[in-house]
Amino acid sequence: MMIIDEPLLRASSVTKLYGSRVGCEDVSFELWPGEVLAVVGESGSGKTTLLNCLSTRLPPTAGSVSYRMRDGNFRDLYEMSEAERRFLMRTDWGFVHQNPADGLRMTVSAGANVGERLMAIGDRHYGKIRSTAIDWLTRVEIAQDRIDDQPRAFSGGMRQRLQIARNLVTGPRLVFMDEPTGGLDVSVQARLLDLLRGLVSDLGLAAIVVTHDLAVARLLSQRMMVMKDGRVIETGLTDRVLDDPREPYTQLLVSSILQV
Amino acid sequence: MATPLVVSDVAKSFTMHLRDGIRLPVVAGVSFELHAGECVVLGGPSGAGKSSILKMLYGNYSVDAGRILVEHDGETVDLATASPRTVLAVRRDTIGYVSQFLRTVPRVSALDVVAEPLVSRGEQREAARDRARRLLDRLNLPERLWSLPPTTFSGGEQQRVNIARGFITDHPVLLLDEPTASLDAANRAVVIGMIAEKKKNGVALLGIFHDADVRDEVADRVIDVTRFSAGRVAA
Amino acid sequence: MSELASYNFAYLDEQTKRMIRRAILKGIAIPGYQVPFASREMPMPYGWGTGGVQVTASIIGPDDVLKVIDQGADDTTNAVSIRAFIKKVANVAVTTKTAEATIIQTRHRIPEAELQAGQTIVFQVPIPEPLRFLEPRETETRKMHALEEYGLMHVKLYEDIARHGRIATTYAYPVRVEGRYVMDPSPTPKFDNPKMHMSAALQLFGAGREKRIYAVPPYTKVVSLDFEDHPFEVQTFDKPCALCSAEQVYLDEVVLDDRGGRMFVCSDTDHCETRRAEGHRGEMAGEAA
Numbered sequence: 207m208m209i210i211d212e213p214l215l216r217a218s219s220v221t222k223l224y225g226s227r228v229g230c231e232d233v234s235f236e237l238w239p240g241e242v243l244a245v246v247g248e249s250g251s252g253k254t255t256l257l258n259c260l261s262t263r264l265p266p267t268a269g270s271v272s273y274r275m276r277d278g279n280f281r282d283l284y285e286m287s288e289a290e291r292r293f294l295m296r297t298d299w300g301f302v303h304q305n306p307a308d309g310l311r312m313t314v315s316a317g318a319n320v321g322e323r324l325m326a327i328g329d330r331h332y333g334k335i336r337s338t339a340i341d342w343l344t345r346v347e348i349a350q351d352r353i354d355d356q357p358r359a360f361s362g363g364m365r366q367r368l369q370i371a372r373n374l375v376t377g378p379r380l381v382f383m384d385e386p387t388g389g390l391d392v393s394v395q396a397r398l399l400d401l402l403r404g405l406v407s408d409l410g411l412a413a414i415v416v417t418h419d420l421a422v423a424r425l426l427s428q429r430m431m432v433m434k435d436g437r438v439i440e441t442g443l444t445d446r447v448l449d450d451p452r453e454p455y456t457q458l459l460v461s462s463i464l465q466v
Numbered sequence: 467m468a469t470p471l472v473v474s475d476v477a478k479s480f481t482m483h484l485r486d487g488i489r490l491p492v493v494a495g496v497s498f499e500l501h502a503g504e505c506v507v508l509g510g511p512s513g514a515g516k517s518s519i520l521k522m523l524y525g526n527y528s529v530d531a532g533r534i535l536v537e538h539d540g541e542t543v544d545l546a547t548a549s550p551r552t553v554l555a556v557r558r559d560t561i562g563y564v565s566q567f568l569r570t571v572p573r574v575s576a577l578d579v580v581a582e583p584l585v586s587r588g589e590q591r592e593a594a595r596d597r598a599r600r601l602l603d604r605l606n607l608p609e610r611l612w613s614l615p616p617t618t619f620s621g622g623e624q625q626r627v628n629i630a631r632g633f634i635t636d637h638p639v640l641l642l643d644e645p646t647a648s649l650d651a652a653n654r655a656v657v658i659g660m661i662a663e664k665k666k667n668g669v670a671l672l673g674i675f676h677d678a679d680v681r682d683e684v685a686d687r688v689i690d691v692t693r694f695s696a697g698r699v700a701a
Numbered sequence: 702m703s704e705l706a707s708y709n710f711a712y713l714d715e716q717t718k719r720m721i722r723r724a725i726l727k728g729i730a731i732p733g734y735q736v737p738f739a740s741r742e743m744p745m746p747y748g749w750g751t752g753g754v755q756v757t758a759s760i761i762g763p764d765d766v767l768k769v770i771d772q773g774a775d776d777t778t779n780a781v782s783i784r785a786f787i788k789k790v791a792n793v794a795v796t797t798k799t800a801e802a803t804i805i806q807t808r809h810r811i812p813e814a815e816l817q818a819g820q821t822i823v824f825q826v827p828i829p830e831p832l833r834f835l836e837p838r839e840t841e842t843r844k845m846h847a848l849e850e851y852g853l854m855h856v857k858l859y860e861d862i863a864r865h866g867r868i869a870t871t872y873a874y875p876v877r878v879e880g881r882y883v884m885d886p887s888p889t890p891k892f893d894n895p896k897m898h899m900s901a902a903l904q905l906f907g908a909g910r911e912k913r914i915y916a917v918p919p920y921t922k923v924v925s926l927d928f929e930d931h932p933f934e935v936q937t938f939d940k941p942c943a944l945c946s947a948e949q950v951y952l953d954e955v956v957l958d959d960r961g962g963r964m965f966v967c968s969d970t971d972h973c974e975t976r977r978a979e980g981h982r983g984e985m986a987g988e989a990a
Contacts, residue, residue: 224645238551289848296852311856314835315863318856323860326852332862332928354863396572407586425571429550443525443550450527455481461484 244427300373306365476532479627497670642673728916733878751909753825768802773968816902
């Protein structure tokens with residue numbers, strides 16, 4: 207068979223150093239369309255640094271990150287112009303922040319938050335923009351009558367769902383998520399995770415999810431990378447890494463999960 | 467394909483780093499073949515490594531040595547060294563697995579849990595759900611439970627969801643880990659019937675059955691796993 | 702004449718005029734782009750037209766004829782003061798007639814008479830950045846202009862429609878210049894926006910406090926932002942000017958008494974006078990004297 211299609215994202219020896227301090231070091235992997243990769247580690251593992259390097263928010267010290275554009279060509283992300291990168295961020299990619307306020311315009315209505323990217327790529331029909339916004343609010347389980355409310359009036363879970371809608375409205379192929387359920391109540395987390403699972407599967411999204419919560423990794427991802435001190439110390443199928451951890455640190459992580 | 471699965475000289479041990487690196491050998495020199503249309507049973511006492519073998523064949527456990535050759539999409543793939551992406555493709559199309567415990571996902575109904583293996587292969591959701599309904603009905607799972615998430619089901623109910631999910635596709639290889647452990651006699655009979663059907667359809671089955679009655683009904687061959695005990699081979 | 706001897710021509714020193722002219726040239730070369738300039742201290746405070754005055758002072762020559770209006774009127778305090786100031790430091794001819802002026806400095810209105818080639822209109826601008834109220838960071842707005850990221854501008858219009866059922870902005874209505882830069886036309890009523898499109902005159906904009914100059918060269922496309930299903934519309938008035946019966950001009954409301962009496966008259970005083978001199982009469986013409 208095997209896999210005839212090509213990867214969507216290719217990271218080669220991505221390294222970020224702060225002087226002599228290591229943010230992340232020598233990280234290489236490929237991500238395919240429709241695949242969810244979890245990057246797991248504790249605080250200081252370098253997972254967020256890695257995510258920022260991959261999503262062009264932080265230029266790496268060494269290594270490269272290439273992305274397969276819609277026309278099929280691979281482009282090195284850091285050799286693109288900033289205009290091209292920002293355009294990519296708004297159309298083909300999504301970035302879900304841990305704190306939804308970082309990924310939303312809090313003083314603008316929910317409808318405008320969802321519609322902004324459409325307007326940014328040139329949509330000029332108010333009626334259509336609004337109906338698209340309503341459609342997305344429904345998909346992320348926000349009541350339609352909240353469309354003109356500002357996110358300031360929303361709960362944490364609602365804000366997070368709004369952030370997801372805002373990111374997905376342009377049909378991105380790759381979504382970066384930084385602790386998407388961090389700070390949410392447990393029941394709210396469950397709902398959000400299930401929503402994410404469904405959307406990722408329905409839309410065929412590829413995603414890189416940074417999390418310290420192994421349960422989130424188990425639920426959302428097919429593949430997993432475990433990071434410690436800036437390096438990837440174990441990688442493989444998520445269920446394999448969690449059920450048969452080989453590295454000492456992975457075993458420590460897995461055994462530390464409290465059973466409820 | 468007459469021999470969809472060939473296991474060759476597979477070995478596995480666990481290294482417990484949290485216990486000063488104690489090495490626990492599990493199995494070594496595991497070699498056998500599965501033929502289409504037969505049901506092979508792994509026999510042996512608890513702890514002999516039966517479950518571990520099944521899990522290695524599914525890619526859930528890693529393999530220290532040896533090869534696991536499976537006929538996938540017209541080619542021979544070695545699961546022991548395959549990339550994660552390949553293993554996922556093999557699971558999607560070739561090897562099915564009925565696990566011992568159902569890992570539940572919040573908010574997904576039993577019906578959708580069962581339909582999922584078909585949906586992930588591109589089938590229409592409603593058609594997949596129809597097949598799921600028929601299977602759950604056959605397994606005597608009450609209809610009122612179909613739209614509920616299995617989180618609150620009893621052991622036997624969860625087991626039946628698991629079985630339906632494993633049997634719903636037409637994967638040429640099916641791995642069964644204690645599929646009847648929590649079932650009553652009536653449902654055990656249903657499962658026996660389902661296994662017989664799979665055999666008739668040319669599926670190769672490999673299973674662990676503690677229940678002697680079921681084992682005697684379905685098994686064409688029994689492989690005694692103590693043959694592969696790592697301690698024994700070393701000696 | 703002894704008063705003139707104590708100032709350089711048009712008040713500013715020659716080096717400053719060169720610096721401002723360079724900024725103006727840059728603005729003309731990049732229509733709608735805000736050019737930073739070293740705004741000087743002027744003998745009026747910020748918020749009173751220092752930007753406009755600096756632009757006028759840099760381009761004015763001894764043969765120019767200057768008109769100054771404030772909200773369309775030549776006779777309001779500010780217009781009178783600025784006109785007197787420039788006359789004092791440059792000794793140029795001044796006029797109230799739009800057709801006779803070579804330079805028109807304006808606060809918040811464009812004259813009704815169509816401007817001709819060879820005329821220059823100088824706008825006084827308080828806040829040059831159209832995105833400022835949505836994005837307070839200068840670093841971000843500069844990037845947005847540089848990278849042509851104007852989605853946020855339409856977000857503002859979207860919010861208007863969501864809240865009020867229509868685009869509620871009635872002055873300082875944002876425009877897109879030559880299909881590239883989004884520009885604030887200064888707080889002129891949106892009624893005047895169409896006049897900026899393909900004008901034969903040179904349009905210059907000065908913001909003294911914010912230290913920016915921008916320009917729209919003659920015959921440049923200036924398009925007001927809108928939505929396909931909520932197109933840009935100018936204000937309309939129910940009745941013509943009460944004094945000269947002019948139609949399709951911008952009218953000011955004048956309160957006549959404390960019993961609610963009022964009349965609507967041309968905001969452009971020159972336009973109104975000219976029409977009345979030609980014999981046009983509105984319904985209140987007899988009373989206004």
